[in-house]
Amino acid sequence: MGVVVAAGLALGACKAKEPEVRDPHLKRQLRVARSIAGQSISLRNGLEGFVEYTVKPAGSLEPPEQRILDTGEIDTYTEGERITVTFARLYSVVRQDLDSGKTYSFVRDDTGEVVIKEGWHGLKHPQDLAPFVSTPLAVAEKMLELAQVDEDDVVYDLGCGDGRIVILAAQKFGARGVGIDFNPKRIEESLQGALEAGVEDRTEFRLGDVLKADFSDATVVTVYLLTRSNERLRPLFEEQLRPGTLVATHNYRVPGWENKEIDRKTVELEPTNVHLIFLYRR
């Protein structure tokens, strides 16, 4: 998925209203702070084909920006309070205001019309904790560095995607790694990746639902899932993880673990591509 400030499984750029602040450093900090405060808006294409829409800050007279989102992609807007999104149907044009701090999806309603609905990024199944979007390798490396991973660690990536975090943990940090994903395609990619990296003996990939998984032997857990998904995982963390186990999350916090956060890092890949890492100690 494309990008935006710390917002996650996200692409697109920050299009909403610019604040008065001119200093670029301060501006960036403001965007990150807003994102941390949960003021970003994300809009996912949950349709089977691409979708075109325009966007502008709500109430603004400036010309809107054109956007095209492919299936599964997410645009994230980290500035401004509300945005107005406009998209065309066959016989009508829909204009809708989206509120800050919320997630939305393009989906079809019961009559087959395209609509924007709030929540869950259009995920169809309650078991689905996040769409597949890879953590950029540079961010994955910082997550593992922040958790000071070494050869004594067992690193679990919950919802491992193509296995890159687990593979990197073994290849570069000498750790043992376990990746869990419920999508067989992801597990195949992970196994292939581990073979190519020559770390198949120190990595394991399990096909399954992380909500039902046993990861109690982890010393470090990494996740790149949505905030609400991390919230669902929190009781499992508390039940399974030994005190002292580190949990590094990409872009999304673990609600309810504010007092367990021990570090936080911003990784700026480009001025409009900023990622957040949160580090917790169980």
Ligand SMILES: C[S@@+](CC[C@H](N)C(=O)[O-])C[C@H]1O[C@@H](n2cnc3c(N)ncnc32)[C@H](O)[C@@H]1O
């Ligand atoms: C945003 S991707 C993150 C991939 C990888 N961790 C990374 O950071 O590059 C989320 C992954 O979680 C997987 N996933 C979502 N819900 C899951 C569940 N309940 N059990 C296992 N995997 C899940 C998806 O298939 C997807 O590959």
